[in-house]
Amino acid sequence: MNRPILLLLAAVLVLPIVVRPAIATEIWIFAIFGLGLNLLLGYTGLLSFGQSTFFGSAAYVAGFLLKQYGINAFLALGIGVGVGAASAALVGYLCVQRSGLYFIMLTFALNQLFYFIAYQWTSVTGGEDGMPGVPRPALAGIDFTNPLVYYALVSVLFLASLWIMKRIVESPLGKILQAIRENPVRAEAVGYDVPRFKLLAFVIGGAFSGLAGVLYAMLFGIVPLEAIGFVFSGNVLFATLIGGSGSLYGPVIGSFVFIWLSESVSTLWARWPLLLGVAFVIVVLFLRGGVVEAWSRVGAKFGSWRSSKPKS
Amino acid sequence: MAILETQELTKAFGALTAVNGVSLGVEAGTLHSIIGPNGAGKTTLFNLLTGTFPPTSGRILLDGRDITGTPAHRVAHLGLARSYQRTSVFPAFSLLENVWVAAFATGRSWRGLAWRKTERYAEVTARARQALADVGLGGKADAPAREISHGEQRQLELAIALAAAPRVLLLDEPAAGLSPEETRKMVALVRSLKGRYTIVLIEHKMDIIMSVSDRISVMHFGSLIAEGTPAEIQKNPEVRRAYLGGVAA
Numbered sequence: 376m377n378r379p380i381l382l383l384l385a386a387v388l389v390l391p392i393v394v395r396p397a398i399a400t401e402i403w404i405f406a407i408f409g410l411g412l413n414l415l416l417g418y419t420g421l422l423s424f425g426q427s428t429f430f431g432s433a434a435y436v437a438g439f440l441l442k443q444y445g446i447n448a449f450l451a452l453g454i455g456v457g458v459g460a461a462s463a464a465l466v467g468y469l470c471v472q473r474s475g476l477y478f479i480m481l482t483f484a485l486n487q488l489f490y491f492i493a494y495q496w497t498s499v500t501g502g503e504d505g506m507p508g509v510p511r512p513a514l515a516g517i518d519f520t521n522p523l524v525y526y527a528l529v530s531v532l533f534l535a536s537l538w539i540m541k542r543i544v545e546s547p548l549g550k551i552l553q554a555i556r557e558n559p560v561r562a563e564a565v566g567y568d569v570p571r572f573k574l575l576a577f578v579i580g581g582a583f584s585g586l587a588g589v590l591y592a593m594l595f596g597i598v599p600l601e602a603i604g605f606v607f608s609g610n611v612l613f614a615t616l617i618g619g620s621g622s623l624y625g626p627v628i629g630s631f632v633f634i635w636l637s638e639s640v641s642t643l644w645a646r647w648p649l650l651l652g653v654a655f656v657i658v659v660l661f662l663r664g665g666v667v668e669a670w671s672r673v674g675a676k677f678g679s680w681r682s683s684k685p686k687s
Numbered sequence: 688m689a690i691l692e693t694q695e696l697t698k699a700f701g702a703l704t705a706v707n708g709v710s711l712g713v714e715a716g717t718l719h720s721i722i723g724p725n726g727a728g729k730t731t732l733f734n735l736l737t738g739t740f741p742p743t744s745g746r747i748l749l750d751g752r753d754i755t756g757t758p759a760h761r762v763a764h765l766g767l768a769r770s771y772q773r774t775s776v777f778p779a780f781s782l783l784e785n786v787w788v789a790a791f792a793t794g795r796s797w798r799g800l801a802w803r804k805t806e807r808y809a810e811v812t813a814r815a816r817q818a819l820a821d822v823g824l825g826g827k828a829d830a831p832a833r834e835i836s837h838g839e840q841r842q843l844e845l846a847i848a849l850a851a852a853p854r855v856l857l858l859d860e861p862a863a864g865l866s867p868e869e870t871r872k873m874v875a876l877v878r879s880l881k882g883r884y885t886i887v888l889i890e891h892k893m894d895i896i897m898s899v900s901d902r903i904s905v906m907h908f909g910s911l912i913a914e915g916t917p918a919e920i921q922k923n924p925e926v927r928r929a930y931l932g933g934v935a936a
Contacts (some may be wrong), residue, residue, distance in 0.1 A: 547801075558777050563846070564737065568758075
């Protein structure tokens with residue numbers, strides 16, 4: 376096993392001791408959300424400003440079924456993945472032919488559309504008040520209402536998601552998506568149906584977002600209206616960029632930084648988003664590769680310092 | 688028999704007819720050059736052949752089969768590969784990755800597309816390495832494409848087209864922007880590909896054209912004005928007037 380995986384396993388074990396289990400759980404949920412976005416942003420070069428469409432839709436649908444029909448937790452997760460993928464297929468279908476600013480604005484506009492449906496449809500979604508009462512049903516005698524048990528479930532699903540994403544980006548599909556990011560015209564000329572592959576990236580990203588959405592609803596027992604709003608779309612984008620969109624682990628680190636800052640520092644200092652803004656400016660101006668790049672730069676410095684030391 | 692054929696191919700952009708009733712036949716195994724002054728419609732003709740955009744009228748036949756209107760990504764699978772006049776590679780990729788994606792596209796099967804590791808496609812990797820070796824970049828497989836010289840990027844440009852294992856190779860000014868020394872290398876390279884592929888070549892440098900071509904078609908203001916062997920073209924008075932001007936007289 377390589378180093379990042381070992382570090383992650385250690386982080387999974389230690390995190391609930393360091394911070395409250397609910398925050399630790401939220402970090403990994405947000406990381407799953409970020410993994411889905413990064414397939415679009417980092418690998419395919421598509422800046423989607425509407426990821427909460429898939430997150431929120433899945434949370435509402437699965438949350439509603441959990442609440443009204445008491446469905447099995449795993450079925451709810453499966454439905455969430457399906458709803459995430461389906462809503463992403465719809466949004467992707469409308470967006471993949473556009474590029475640049477038009478693409479970004481269209482993902483945003485469709486996100487707003489979904490937001491207003493949730494806002495208006497109060498009988499189901501609760502509108503501004505959110506949809507409370509989402510249960511965390513026990514499964515095979517395991518009681519997920521215990522925060523640490525639920526944390527364990529989310530951790531396992533996060534590690535599984537990361538593994539699946541790792542396989543995807545190391546497969547030909549990962550290469551093709553990166554080729555589209557690098558040069559869509561040539562990618563088309565060598566034989567790839569570029570809009571189709573972009574759509575596929577959307578659907579996969581949407582599936583990850585959907586999983587995260589359902590886990591989020593079950594964590595807090597409520598689907599807040601913000602879960603489908605542009606602030607959530609922006610948050611996952613922020614987190615991914617701060618962590619580093621150029622690498623597989625970027626969104627994971629970004630999620631850790633983002634959630635930890637927002638949950639821990641916000642209780643000490645009400646103006647905490649200022650910190651986030653500063654971090655974002657630093658990333659955009661000096662560190663396009665985010666925390667991951669900072670880490671590798673420090674590593675390279677340290678490495679060259681070590682190797683330049685005379686051997687005695 | 689002609690492997691690639693166009694019948695009365697026309698492309699109009701508004702009032703401008705960039706390609707005007709071009710009927711062209713490329714014999715299998717030959718090197719067929721297309722020459723003409725800037726703006727004669729040569730690159731537009733390539734864009735039509737590779738499905739970048741559909742023609743206004745006329746037909747394109749590959750092996751006698753009508754492929755008019757087939758989108759670019761499908762044309763690649765039919766065995767038509769092109770290189771670009773302005774270098775168009777994947778800058779962040781290594782040279783091997785550049786040709787690997789092209790080789791995979793036209794590979795035998797896409798099984799394991801989203802799951803199998805790229806290293807496990809031995810046959811695709813072998814073809815990719817072969818394409819790099821064919822253009823003389825075999826020793827630089829792991830270098831990033833954005834860090835190699837312009838001359839090497841032109842070679843890579845060609846390797847990406849070769850990696851698709853095409854039957855017809857469309858080369859759009861492979862020697863564009865090269866130094867005399869690099870141009871000599873590129874000409875030798877194109878010559879080495881002759882016979883292995885059917886090649887359609889767009890080029891400006893007359894010495895290259897005359898030395899490597901089997902047949903030459905001359906375009907002027909979107910129309911074909913002459914076709915023949917290099918010797919015939921050199922003697923053709925109309926070509927001299929339109930293209931060579933006073934220079935070769």
